[in-house]
Amino acid sequence: MNILLKAAKIIDASNPELHLKKRDVFIKNGVIEAIAVHLEPENQTKIIQLDHLHISIGWFDSSVSFGEPGHEERETIENGLLTAGKSGFTDLILNPNTNPLPDSSADIVFLKRTSEGKATKLHPLGALTVKSNGEALAELFDMQNAGAVGFSDFKRPINNSNLLKIALQYAQGFAALVYSFPMDTQIAGKGIVNEEKTTTSLGLKGIPALAEELQIARDLFILAYTGGKLHIPTISTANAVKQIASAKKKGLDVSCSVAIHNLYFTDNRLEDFDTNFKLMPPLRTTSDTKALLKGLKEGIIDFVTSDHLPLDTEEKIIEFDNAGYGTIGLETAFGILNQLFDLETTIMLLTKGRERYGLTRPKLAKGEKACLTLFNPEPDHVFRKENILSTSKNSAFIGEKLKGKVYGIISNNELLF
Template sequence: MNLLITGIVIADPNSQFNQKKCDVRVEQGKITAIGNNLTASKNEQVFDGQGAVLSPGFFDLNCSIGDPGFETKEDINTATEAAKAGGFTGIAVLPNTKPVVQSKAEVEYIINRAKNNLVDVLPIGAVSQGLEGKELAELYDMKQAGAVAFSDGGKAIVDDGFMSRAIQYTQGFNGLLMVYPENKSIAGKSQINESKTSVLLGMKGLPSLAEEMHISRDIFLATYHNAPVHISNISTAGSVALIKKAKKDGVKITCDVAAHHLVFTEELLNDFDSNYKVKPPLRGKSDVKALLTGLKDGTIDAIGSQHRPHEIEFKDVEFEIASYGIIALQTVLPLLIKAGLDATQIAEKLSINPRKLLRLAVPVIEEGAEANFTVYNPTLQWEYNVASNYSKSANSPLLNKKLTGKVQLVFNNKQLQSYG
């Protein structure tokens, strides 16, 4: 596939062409020329990049797909189709499947099922057997088989001693723990953020304290072992402050935030729309402001989709019994644009840093590099509806809404996908 992109703005902090308007030529899967006034050759597809941005391909480090075992929610084929449409050329998939990804057999299954795809699909192995937080899973074997990190998905590791042992064990082979922060004894059976809104709606609230106490514990353990720990899906101003201080103190703590926590606030729950029911819950405006500040000052390393597909019977029910989560792979970019992030910030938090955290090769927009990029127009509007939704599930509050920021091309593994 030979491709010439004309007049496009490059957004890549690692490239000498960052923020410059250029023509980009791709031949046989490699970027062969970047410059101005490049002339199209015979049998070369031409894309007019006027008004568009070319970024290293997006990478999602927080994605659930359901395969194996829950393919009615999402399988690898539909997940990668949704990922492509959202601009992702790579996704790291969580182990909360059936069976749980807890040995090399499940890791190899995912890798083999996803072969020859435009989207790189990388398994995250479970920390504990059955995600129960009691016995270590086969961490080293999974790492050898291709697991890029270890997580118990949306389940917090409750036992302090178990978490300490997991950190010690992964240190031996340079493994990374990605943990969900929630103190279960404080969280209880909460539904939404603890605030005036939870009182008004008559639902049990989840206090910020539950998240922040858990993060404090993991900071202490990371300090004690002098080992890296990654905190997934932070959502409160207090969490940002804790992690900022820990980083300043030299603790090897990193973290990410879900895109919807940068835009949505708890007031959206006033109509009891279960599509806004996520975990951690939507927080207050001051939390959103702190998260955005934390992104810009480097406290928050990366942005994830927190893609959580569910069948209709798990979401189209009373709020109290609805499952947590939304489909999000196709809506991350519009949310980040709505949140006010510029193209370079998006490239850093959605393309570069997620790969750095997982110690993966980072694509660079330069001559001679393998082509791995996303082209999007930050001002183009499109409607997210049944026809344009590539996920197998439909649990998104953004369906049937017009969104700003459209992916137009993705290129990876010598494969091109375009969207009109």
């Protein structure tokens, strides 16, 4: 396939010769053949010429859930990857959130094979413990050999401190990345939202910030003892940012992420008892949100994620106490970040993180495989339910104003447009 992008403005701060320049880009059989001010198309070339066309290297999301196998009614791998591609993402990390859970090499092989040949590449996480029950380590080494890029018990804390110690020690033998979800379940108790004056007045049981911060403190002490590579997903409190900043200054190999909805919403959105705002970690306060935004800008928080989590209608159209946690977020990630940050920062955040998982960062240069996201950063629009591409419709962003539009991706010798 031959593709010619006309007058595309390049956003790539790592490449000062092309950054913020308008160029024609010619792609032949999935490889960038030429980048110039003006290029003439060869025979049988698809020409792409669009309003305010911008391009960057392909975007990356470190926390995405689908449903297949076991919960295909939520999302299949095929439609999930199609949704991700149309939302601008060329690579994603798939959470172990299926039935059965991927806790063996055969499970990882299934996920890899099912996703082969798609424009968006799927990189699976394996379960850290057997059935993610927190009792015994799963087949970490075998799963990594099969293609797993890290190990996580998705949204489930590791309550057994010794198990986390053993996991970090064992994983060092093959340089594996270990996740620990930041939640002390005993402190959290039966809480379902942030513990704060507003939520208490609503009669909702709260999860104090202490539950997150105490678990992070424990994890960092263990990491200092064992060494290894630790990732703390989706932090949500101001003190969590401080703790991780301190650990990094000490030289600990720790990374963390934040969900876009925790940057954008606060717990005051719970006043209408809309279950789309029942999230884990819960929405926190304005001061927490400000600290998270500052932590991102300063590089303390390593990357953002949509934390895309499709759920059945039956899990959301129900009383708040019994509703499931989670929102979809792939379709709205760019439009929200582009409001919160300037364009260059937005693209920097959307392209960070591959290296943590041992993945190669694409290059926008002649002779490189084309891995590009095409977008227009200008138009404002309101996100409606009919704009949702995912099979599940549980979005906290319905009715929100988004800035910018994704045209599609060119990746894996595929044009998704």
